[in-house]
Structure formats: structure tokens, C-alpha cells
Amino acid sequence: MAVGGLHAAIERPSPANVTLPTSARGGDSEIGIVIPALDEAASLPALLADLARLDLRRYLLVVDGGSLDHTVRVARAGGAQVLRSRRGRARQMNAGAVFLATPWLLFLHADSRLGGDALAAIAGHVRANKDRAGYFGLAFDHPHRFYRMLEWGQRRRERRLGLIYGDQGLLIPRDLFFAAGAFPDGPLMEDVLLNRRLLRESRLYPLPATIRTSARRYEDEGRIRALVRNVRLISRLLAGADPVSLAAAYPSRRVPRRPPASRRADARLLVFARAPRPGAVKTRLARTLGDGRAAEIYRRMGRLVVDRVAPAPARLAVCHSPDDAGEEVREWLGSPPAEYWPQGSGDLGGRMSRMFDRAFEGSERVVVIGTDAPAVGAETIRRALEALDSADVVLGPASDGGYYLIGLRRPRPGLFTDINWGTGSVLEETIARAWSLRLDVTCLEVESDIDTAADLTPAVIGQLGREVRRSPPGVYPRVPCRPNS
Secondary structure (H helix, E strand, O other): OOOOOOOEOOOOOOOOOOOOOOOOOOOOOOEEEEEEEOOOOOOHHHHHHHHOOOOOOEEEEEEEOOOOOOHHHHHHHOOOEEEEOOOOHHHHHHHHHHHOOOOEEEEOOOOEEOOHHHHHHHHHHHHOOOOOEEEEEEEEOOOOHHHHHHHHHHHHHHHHHOOOOHHHOEEEEHHHHHHOOOOOOOOOOHHHHHHHHHHHOOOEEEEEEEEEEOOHHHHHHOHHHHHHHHHHHHHHHHOOOOHHHHHOOOOOOOOOOOOOOOOOOOEEEEEEEEOOOOOOOOHHHHHHHOHHHHHHHHHHHHHHHHHHHOOOOOEEEEEEEOHHHHHHHHHHHOOOOOEEEEOOOOOHHHHHHHHHHHHOOOOOEEEEEOOOOOOOOHHHHHHHHHHOOOOOEEEEEEOOOOEEEEEEOOOOHHHHOOOOOOOOOHHHHHHHHHHHOOOOEEEOOOEOOOOOHHHOOHHHHHHHOOHHHHOOOOOOOOOOOOOOO
């Protein structure tokens, strides 16, 4: 089920100075600005106010890693959209880059400040349409001369060692960002590693402006202690140390985190599934692989998804189609702890609205997923439920323009009417409908669902089993059904 869209929304009622983007992923904007955040409610307002003066069509995206403060509310009030991703600065920034469709990306830390010179440098670089990335000079927001010494030292490290940090921002063409490999998915130094790669290829140069960053970590930890630690970490990195091994020496600036969620009595997870009959499922996939092979892949995906989401903190129900296939679907997907509900008649929107209404009879939060996105698991569901703390709607965007997940806090029948289901516009239409209903929307990370043979990547085949490609047309092995426990 590829059912719709993506995005993140604004505060209700909408502040007069907040303008909603006309494209859900910023395709009509000149630049997408990615701000990774975790409990940054105190820092974000100033940065967002600076960015409001940028003379470019822009899409502001705060990628939240699970804040417990008012980060999401502050982001929306400042005109930003919100994406909820897995925690980790590299993961958050990469998730934002994948989500955005803007030709340029600007990565900024939440405690950064941009003056008029920096804003002018950004606009000038983008409009010059250069194919290189740019970074800012470093300045600290503290008057003590210790920080002037740090600024002087950083200028020398840039020239002599090519060390450029995330505090200095990164302005880069989107195509170049992905061609360079994006940020390494590690706990530390992801910005330094990507910048050094760009420097080696002569694709990164300094912008004629500075960016001001907070001195809070030095002040919290002690100036000398933090300086000595940073020098040691950089020295070890340059000597070839693995960033993972360095992370333990870099204390996290954290508040107590949310404890692991137990199964919630107020949450429902609905899995939409069709009986896996050849010729009735994955018809686009069947054009290449045949009806039997496509049905077998669908069987394996459904079994995999249900097994992966079973530990999620929500009561599970499988919503099946056609209505008379309950026993067939139960044999396929297992019995306890799932319930089995017939979807009824109508288009996808009408059936989803009906199932939401039924689920909300005994629940306060309901999440719907399909059976064709193998990356979805219990952690995905947990993030969706947590995102509903600060959103009316949560959407998991699919790479084909639909969505693999939708979560609500109350029935919203108007969200599902007059949508062109099965097209690449479901995302845009659903978000536009949510905005027209004045609903706050948060997105999850972009994932791929399996609709065509091109979607069967080596990673997906590894999950589903290699024989899904080797089976001759019309012959497909049945997958043993395991209890869903």
C-alpha cells in the first residue's frame, strides 16, 4: 500500500509571518535548509528569525531526533517544517537531504546565528549557480579572548590541515552532496570527513562571511578541558582512528531521555493487506516477473513486515481485502496477537477512513501501514506514535510520491476524500488537504516500497530470499506461516 505523502506543518493558528511551502518537498524552492535538532527549543527561534531574512525561496526543515522539550512547536512557529528521524546528527541531516527536492542544501546547527553578510553570501553563491560547496568562517558568541584564540586557531587548521567543522555550515548543491557520499553514518566527525572529501576533490571553498556559533559546550564543560579533549580527538582522527572509537570521549550534551515505550493500551497499529493471490497483487511487479513470482514476493514482504512490527507499542489488527479472505490472510500472517478486520468496499481513502473510525472506538492514536515497505519495523511505529505527541498527522513518505505510513490522533475523514490514489501526487495532495484542514503534520524518513522489479535491490532480495528472482514464471514456493508472536 503506497498511500500518500509527507511533510511537517505549522502551529495552529498559523502565525501571520509563516508561509507554507507550495511543494511538500520544496521542489519549487531555491534552497532547502536542514537543521538537525534534539531539545533545541531555546536555540531555534533566533536561527529561524535570521533565516527569515534570507533573500531566496527557501524551505526550512528541522529534523528532530526525538526532543522532549518544545523543539517541534518552536520550529513550526518559526516557519519550519518538521521531519522526525532516527537520532544521530549524520542520520538526521541525511534524512533531511533525502526528503528535500531543492537544488541546493544548507546544513546548519541549531545554535548558529547568521548575520547580513552570511545571508548575502548564501544568496550570492546560489544565484551564481556554482557547482562547488561553500562553508563559513567560525566565530563564537562569547566576548572572552579565549574564543578569539579558538577562532584564530581554526583559521590555521583550515589552511594547513583542511579541518572544517559542522559549526561552520555547509552550502552544497544537492546532486554534489549525494555524489560525494552524503554524511558518513557515524557518531562523530561526520562533517569533518565529508568536508575533507570535498576538499580533496576541490569542490569546497570558503564563503566571504562568518557564522556565529554558541560557546555553550565550552562553558558547560570547562574551556580548557573541552579544548584539550577536542585537540586529542582531532589528532587521533588524523592518525586514522575510527570515529566510533572516538565517540566515547565526546560527552553528549543531553537531558534525561524518554524511557523505552511499553505496549500502549491507547494505540492501535493497522496493517492493510490483500490476499496474496497471483494476478491480484503487485501487478506492476508482475509485468516483469510474472503473476506467481510477484505474489510470492508480496507474501514474503507481508510476513516480514508483520513480524518486524509485532513488538511495536500498539495493539495490532490486520485489515484485509477482499472481505471473504479472512482465513486465507490469517493463515498467511498468523493469529495472535493480531485481530483481522475486513476493509469493506470503496476506494483506498474510504476504506482507510472506515478502519480509522473503527480503531478509534477503543484507541487514542492509530497508525496505518501497508505490507510492501520492508524497512518498516517496530522502531518506525514507535517514532510515529511519539511524533503524534506534537502533530495531528504523521506521514511516512514513500520514494514514489505516496506514503507507507499514516498516523492520526482522531478521525479525519476529510483527509482521504478526492485524492488520486495510486499516483505520484498522493503525497502533495494529502499534505495540501491537511494544511487546508489546519492540521499539524510531521513526517518520518523517506522509505521505498516495492512496486517494480527495479525496487528489488540487493538489500531487499537479501531480506526476502534469493529464490524470489530464481523461481520460473508461474511457480512460486509457499512461505511457511509462523505464529505472529
